[in-house]
Amino acid sequence: MVIKNVLWQMSEKIIRLSVTVIVGALMARYLGPEGFGKYNYITAILAIMLVVTSLGFNRILVRESANCTSEIEHKEVVSTSLFLRLASSIFSIIVISLFLLYFGNDNNLFYLISLVSVVFVSFDVIDYHLQGQSIFKVATSCRVVGFIIASLLRVWFVYSEANLIYFYSTVLIEYLISGLLIFIVSQKKYKNITNISFRYFSYSKAKSLLKESWPEIIAGFGAIIFMKMDQIMLQKLQGDASVGIYSAATRISEAWYFIPAAIVAAVFPLFMKKYNEDKKEVMKQISCVMSLLVWMSIFAAIFVNIVGDYVIHLIYGVRYLESSIVLKLHIWAGIFLCMGITSGSWLVAEKKLRLNLYRNLSGLALNFVLNILLIPIYGTVGAAIATIFGLAMAFFIFDLFHKDLRAMFWIKLSAFSPLLFIRSIKYILKLK
Template identity: 35%
Template sequence: MKTTFQNKLSSVSLDDSKDGAPPNRSKSGLSKILKNSGWMAAEQVIRLIAGLFVGIWIARHLGPNSYGSLSLALALATIVGIFATLGLNRTVVRELTLHANEENFGKRIVASVLAWRLLFSFICYAVTVGISLGFGQGDPLLVGIVAASIAFTSFDVIDHYFQSKTASRYSAIARSINFFLFLCTKLGLLLSGADVVYFAIATSLEAMGNAVALCFAFRTYGIRPGIKDIDMRYGWSMIMHSWPELFAGFACLIFMRIDQIMLGNMIGDAAVGEYAVASRLAEAWYFIPGALVTSSFPAIVRQRTQDSVLYLKRLHQLMLVMVGISYLVAAVVTLLAPWVISTLFGEAYTSSAAILIVLIWSGLFVSLGTASGSWIMAEGKPMLNLTRNVAGALANIAFNFYLIPLYGPLGAAIGTLGSLSIAYFFSDFLNPRTRHIGILKLKALLLIWK
């Protein structure tokens, strides 16, 4: 017997003339998507410019060993912490979009998902610390401090609510205020010559500040879910529908972050520091495809129910734009990588230049994977995302075992590029259900408009 929530999940009706926003906030069409993308992109640009400056200073201040220890702790907490998301990120946005006019239903989703995420975040914290202590992964003190941020990221469900309403300016403003507050805190730590432990504490406190800021933005928007809105059965029903997305996210993090853990075990913290510097720069621009896809996702969901041909055409155009940006970024960074690394980070990180050149080309496949991920979720086929990410994770681990002993951190970068191409491009041609998406990606890589 289906619950009310499960019945809602199976419903696909939508009135596209409304976006579910509160009265007098409704704007329609492309202009709203672009404005929403603009707010998200503006937030990320601010974070990129200011955060990159401070991040470079922190890397220089701590040196490859201490910076590598902090990066290793962050990587471990991120990989385990993915289970606290329960794979619900895009599922929440999709369901809130499909039932945009049911405000009470939206509050119930937010409250229920938040309750489940908080519960799992405490479990994830214990597991992360246990792995560090029991298996000697990273500095246990740094891991214990950084892993505390897992619980606070549970409140990102509020940001998903704003995405479904195409109203990301609320969360963008809240996050930016918190970001600058802790940016000043980190500057103070740098000027005082603080130890790596204090930067780990600042990381967790910043995550807590984000949670507080998002809650305040939610109340400002006029939505105030309470304990009475929590229904654990509702949350569990969503988890049962999205578990493939959870393991897909875990597999994705494995082949995006396992490099640092394997480098730490096979070579040492200094190698992790060299790789982390290049990885930070290579991923700095990922907010662009992320903002474009996140803002367009509600519209993609709506368009699928109206015009299947236009739906795929718009998806292909999105891929073309993202691939074009990827080529431009990769070409510029390839030419400037040695100068950028030596100028920004100093001679201690000279070997990071070659790593950066390899990693920056991974952006092509990250962009394609992000765009096709929207298609997968709009179609309600999360198992496709799971299988491609598992394939990428297994490929990356295999590449690392072979390439790291031969080439060190550069080998890990080559492995990442190869595994991303397998997961987000070549795997599409092996599955009849995704072959047409693979063809769209091939045309995008060749910059073919039709």
């Protein structure tokens, strides 16, 4: 079952990766570093906005779904979380619209077109609820459809030499199609656990979710800020072209992150079901998952450092040669990101989301300081270095200095053991 779910999630990401490489290369060559930088700048802003409007529910919903014992509980969880997210999305759109109108800019209307996407991403709560029941194929299939349609439009706009604003619109189109399909399909196939109606809205459940999730909102905001801060600060300190160079590299270095995300998403519901019964055994299993992901990150980094120059030249062309240096550095950040993904799920199980907040803020602070110091001197390379050290602080070093996380620090350190890596492969293959 676990391998099947991992493969379902990976199928979407493999399709997305393959198409993104081709379409991204066409867009990068057509728009040039400056235009490509503008496009990636607005997608960075959107990523930050999505974290805020998610209300920190994502991993909590997986756990809540896994613990539901009746259909009414399922309906209360999914309906309450969806209406809360829709409300937060609409409120955010109104606030940003007023902000853009006040500051007045020719591009602001086009930015807003992309940012409206957050309303349709709200339907992701259905996906996370289904994940708690080990159901992955619904959202996977719907997202593939939305992504393929949006990608075909991007290709068409390249060949028709369309203005940049048309590329902004494809962001909204992708999320609109995906969100509506997830809602429609889930209501037809899994209505018994995803039936959404305002009569199932529970004020007590809303209060419970928000009370637990607020640290996760801030933590998620901090995490996405220091993942995207480099692009935002590059744009402010060195202009759109530097964002284009940097984004070309990070699109490749981050492309494989779907693998650890898929593995953790597949095993997390299993951990939740037996966490209270045998916590010690689950911690051993988390250690195995951690080691597997760390070594995958190491192998990915070594491979990219060998072929990085060739890949950048092949995909993006000579105008992006500077991206190869960024790529070879930024790829090492994956080691610490994988640690964060795995230990983050453990913090959800322990209901210690405040610790997730504290560690993310520590990484954010270090990343901000390093960006200020390094970008003026080293440009895009400085931004990559700042990201690596920020992630290392948040998801590795911070654990050593907090008593409640010190045990997790030793698990992360032991993850570098080759022997544990071998045992981890055997463990994953045996999971059902």
